[in-house]
Amino acid sequence: MAMTDASPPPADPAARARLIEAIRFDSRGLVPVVAQQHDSGEVLMLAWMDRAAVAETLATGRVTYFSRSRNALWRKGETSGQVQRLVDLRLDCDGDTLLALVDQLGVACHTGRRSCFSWALRDGAVQPIAAPLADPEALYRR
């Protein structure tokens, strides 16, 4: 499945500012971002961006979130090496949610699974439905 045929050309600073203007950040200055692998369609994770994270993501082409627990920019993969290259950034109809089409290197989840959405009810219990592809200890030992 080719959900995106090609990346759009990088936007110039004025265009990037227009996109940021269209986003309705919440009362904390954050917007939820769904990350989806651009070609397979797999939903990888949900995280948050503030205005600076959106700006850095658009300017560098590497996805940067805002970590609510660390209260700081979170350059995805800066510790684990599992970076996300931005392919396209979509807004929803009321501008308060983003969909980032990305190319995920390795795994998105800190448990070593490709997607964070890897638990579901099976046989009456909440169980992992995907196996780790990487050793989480190795991911964060570097």
Next chain:
Amino acid sequence: MAMTDASPPPADPAARARLIEAIRFDSRGLVPVVAQQHDSGEVLMLAWMDRAAVAETLATGRVTYFSRSRNALWRKGETSGQVQRLVDLRLDCDGDTLLALVDQLGVACHTGRRSCFSWALRDGAVQPIAAPLADPEALYRR
């Protein structure tokens, strides 16, 4: 692309309660839910559920959200007819986000577009990248 081969069998009440117990609702009692078309992989929308919405969704197999603007349960499609049948409900690694694999009847977006994530930067401006498939006025006139 077949992202899900088949729906799991409906869960019994005890199993559904176990799933709800595994969810970490936020301080408002809400959890964000990404809705994805189960077979095409298209990300349709992001909305929120409270505990009652999750319970109703699991019990009925029809996706019900919590409307933050109306402060009430929002049975998706109750006005527009554009219902979502639940195929599978996934939890993420820390239990604070859900991924609902759904079968979306018609369109998910109130603008008549299939997906709410239908705006992006093109040619230096934020533009719709998908056309409406339904007349929004007709959707809400019934």
